[in-house]
Amino acid sequence: MVKIGIMGLTGCSGCQCEILNCEDAIYKLLGRVEFSYFPLAQDNNSFEEFDVLFVEGSVTTDLDEEKVKKGREISKILVAVGSCACYGGVQSQRNDEVSLEEMIKGVYGTTELPVKISKPRAVSEVVKVDYELPGCPLDKRQFVYAVAFLLNGVKPFFPKIPVCHECKLSETECLTLKGIPCQGPISFSGCGAPCTSQGVGCQGCRGDCDFPNYNEMVSILERNGLKREDAFKFIKVFRGKQAQDRISKLFRGDLDEKGA
Amino acid sequence: MKRELNINHLTRVEGHGAVNIVIENDKLREIKLRFTEGPRFFEYITRERLYNEIPKIVSRICGICYVSHRLSSIAAIEDAFDVKVTEEIDLLRKLLIVGEYLESHALHLYFLALPDYMGYPSALAMAKDYPNVVKRGFHIKEVGNRIMKLIGGKTVHGENILAGGFKSVPTKEQLQKIQDELYKVIPEIKATVSLFDSFHYPQYNEKPPFSLCINSEKFSILGNELILSDGTLFTKKEYEIFIEEKTSSYSTAKYSTIKGKPFLIGPLARVNHYVDTLRSETKEVLRNLKTKFPSENILHSNLARAVEMLELALEGVEICQKLIEAYPFEGEVEVKPKAGTGYGIKEAPRGLLFHKYTFDENGRCTSANIITPTAQLQAIIEENLGTLVERSKDAENEDLKKKAEMLIRAYDP
Numbered sequence: 001m002v003k004i005g006i007m008g009l010t011g012c013s014g015c016q017c018e019i020l021n022c023e024d025a026i027y028k029l030l031g032r033v034e035f036s037y038f039p040l041a042q043d044n045n046s047f048e049e050f051d052v053l054f055v056e057g058s059v060t061t062d063l064d065e066e067k068v069k070k071g072r073e074i075s076k077i078l079v080a081v082g083s084c085a086c087y088g089g090v091q092s093q094r095n096d097e098v099s100l101e102e103m104i105k106g107v108y109g110t111t112e113l114p115v116k117i118s119k120p121r122a123v124s125e126v127v128k129v130d131y132e133l134p135g136c137p138l139d140k141r142q143f144v145y146a147v148a149f150l151l152n153g154v155k156p157f158f159p160k161i162p163v164c165h166e167c168k169l170s171e172t173e174c175l176t177l178k179g180i181p182c183q184g185p186i187s188f189s190g191c192g193a194p195c196t197s198q199g200v201g202c203q204g205c206r207g208d209c210d211f212p213n214y215n216e217m218v219s220i221l222e223r224n225g226l227k228r229e230d231a232f233k234f235i236k237v238f239r240g241k242q243a244q245d246r247i248s249k250l251f252r253g254d255l256d257e258k259g260a
Numbered sequence: 261m262k263r264e265l266n267i268n269h270l271t272r273v274e275g276h277g278a279v280n281i282v283i284e285n286d287k288l289r290e291i292k293l294r295f296t297e298g299p300r301f302f303e304y305i306t307r308e309r310l311y312n313e314i315p316k317i318v319s320r321i322c323g324i325c326y327v328s329h330r331l332s333s334i335a336a337i338e339d340a341f342d343v344k345v346t347e348e349i350d351l352l353r354k355l356l357i358v359g360e361y362l363e364s365h366a367l368h369l370y371f372l373a374l375p376d377y378m379g380y381p382s383a384l385a386m387a388k389d390y391p392n393v394v395k396r397g398f399h400i401k402e403v404g405n406r407i408m409k410l411i412g413g414k415t416v417h418g419e420n421i422l423a424g425g426f427k428s429v430p431t432k433e434q435l436q437k438i439q440d441e442l443y444k445v446i447p448e449i450k451a452t453v454s455l456f457d458s459f460h461y462p463q464y465n466e467k468p469p470f471s472l473c474i475n476s477e478k479f480s481i482l483g484n485e486l487i488l489s490d491g492t493l494f495t496k497k498e499y500e501i502f503i504e505e506k507t508s509s510y511s512t513a514k515y516s517t518i519k520g521k522p523f524l525i526g527p528l529a530r531v532n533h534y535v536d537t538l539r540s541e542t543k544e545v546l547r548n549l550k551t552k553f554p555s556e557n558i559l560h561s562n563l564a565r566a567v568e569m570l571e572l573a574l575e576g577v578e579i580c581q582k583l584i585e586a587y588p589f590e591g592e593v594e595v596k597p598k599a600g601t602g603y604g605i606k607e608a609p610r611g612l613l614f615h616k617y618t619f620d621e622n623g624r625c626t627s628a629n630i631i632t633p634t635a636q637l638q639a640i641i642e643e644n645l646g647t648l649v650e651r652s653k654d655a656e657n658e659d660l661k662k663k664a665e666m667l668i669r670a671y672d673p
Contacts, residue, residue: 010298013274014323014416020371021405021415023398026384035384039271041371042382060298090320091300098304106304114510115296137323137416198413198420199427203316205417230310237317 005037009057014137015082058084062116072127086134088240092120096244136205160210166193186212295513311623327360328608332615340602348589349425358576359407364609370397429591439580461559464648471529478537522639525611527564597623
């Protein structure tokens with residue numbers, strides 16, 4: 001039996017719910033794998049050794065850090081699932097704007113908290129990650145593919161082509177051309193473009209595709225009605241450090257002007 | 261003699277929780293329910309964001325009840341900008357809620373709670389002996405998921421749920437199909453009600469719980485007014501006045517009371533309040549149960565969840581009919597930002613949820629306050645744990661642990 005662990009750090013449990021939503025696949029998997037750690041779903045958990053450990057959520061508390069470091073030590077393969085684990089997630093979107101103290105004080109009115117807190121980080125900022133399955137939540141088909149690949153000794157590989165590619169495949173009318181703010185051109189596909197097919201612009205929840213052109217993306221968003229600063233914020237929602245680094249490098253002049 | 265009981269990682273609950281209980285000379289000395297979930301600063305990361313970014317950001321508070329966070333924030337935004345939506349948009353939102361409740365309640369009942377009552381460590385372990393029961397849970401959940409995917413665009417964190425309505429709406433055929441599926445799942449929900457009625461529920465709470473829910477003429481998940489079980493009425497704008505929130509020294513969830521007392525929210529509070537106004541088909545099912553509502557027993561929250569699924573599935577069939585008759589309809593109204601503050605409340609599957617935002621004239625958020633069910637429930641769960649310990653002092657540690665976990669799970673925190 002292959003030992004699988006599913007661990008949650010700081011997040012919304014949405015990815016673990018999507019994993020539970022893989023109903024038929026889970027049934028079929030039960031013959032070959034053993035969920036030896038899945039506290040959201042079961043009591044009998046052992047945290048001893050894993051062939052594959054899936055990690056959801058960002059590293060935000062000292063407990064998170066301890067858990068993920070231990071998890072890394074005892075796992076052959078570690079997979080970060082969801083945008084919190086892969087990039088830091090929504091909770092990291094203002095890491096470059098305000099201090100941790102300001103955020104804690106703003107929410108709790110005090111900095112005296114029962115747990116030690118750091119700025120939300122991606123799992124890869126703390127331990128080595130073998131594979132990433134981003135998305136908010138992760139795409140459940142990709143989860144099933146990744147498990148199936150790993151069970152058969154194949155490296156899971158999902159090409160980082162932009163969401164625009166999937167709109168073409170599903171014959172979805174281009175929202176950027178219709179004037180709707182859409183992050184499709186710079187976002188990692190694999191979701192099947194469910195948002196754009198409903199007329200909602202891509203929100204970039206799966207992070208960057210390969211070679212994203214932020215310069216052009218920002219000017220398109222400006223043409224489609226967003227102020228430059230709002231375009232930055234729109235792009236930053238899910239991408240964490242990835243976008244913060246690119247934006248601060250490419251648009252340093254703009255940010256200085258604003259005093260940010 | 262001092263005895264300590266620690267549950268370091270509560271399983272089969274959505275958040276990260278732990279319990280410490282200290283008993284000394286047969287007297288309860290200390291109870292601490294700790295939520296150790298890392299903070300995510302939602303009231304801070306929404307600042308300076310445009311109003312149309314808010315529902316997307318706050319829906320990430322909870323992967324199971326994301327529809328609740330989206331709809332409460334949307335209610336607050338529409339309140340701030342004086343947006344009135346059409347009846348069809350309102351119906352679509354209510355249908356979305358039907359999907360959310362079927363998904364969330366079925367997940368809770370079959371996967372988190374049921375293993376306790378059937379004597380298994382998990383639903384997956386239970387599947388070997390009771391495949392049909394587990395499959396039924398999967399099926400009800402799946403119907404809920406399909407509704408959320410159809411209207412919201414994705415099963416979890418659908419992005420089509422926006423201030424002003426929806427960018428696209430289901431086709432008539434899709435609505436018919438959903439109506440059909442809801443209709444077919446009703447017997448399975450009735451079987452769920454009867455299954456959860458068949459268990460023995462010991463009572464771990466002392467008095468009738470002091471409770472709070474949305475007030476309306478009949479069973480309602482959305483609204484503007486609240487009612488306490490002592491009859492006190494107040495509006496959503498007065499929520500922050502009635503609820504006293506304290507930061508806890510041992511939990512990242514805040515500690516809330518009303519009139520100095522812990523209070524109950526969620527399925528049992530709702531079913532107790534609305535029992536006389538439920539649909540006649542639901543009432544008929546209730547008449548044949550050994551459990552009677554209103555009930556004072558907290559563990560009946562599980563049965564109340566099953567009852568809510570039935571009431572909402574029946575409502576869902578009616579909503580689909582109305583929407584099919586109204587076809588074709590517009591899914592969206594215009595939203596014009598202006599400066600101001602808006603309030604939104606909604607009954608999330610596990611209890612009341614409150615969102616409040618202030619916007620500047622461009623529709624940028626300048627401040628936010630969100631009060632989640634888990635934060636409101638911390639106080640009453642601790643109170644119940646105290647009663648449980650008082651009543652089961654002779655119980656072995658393992659047994660006491662199990663009871664404590666069952667009790668906490670009944671709240672689905």
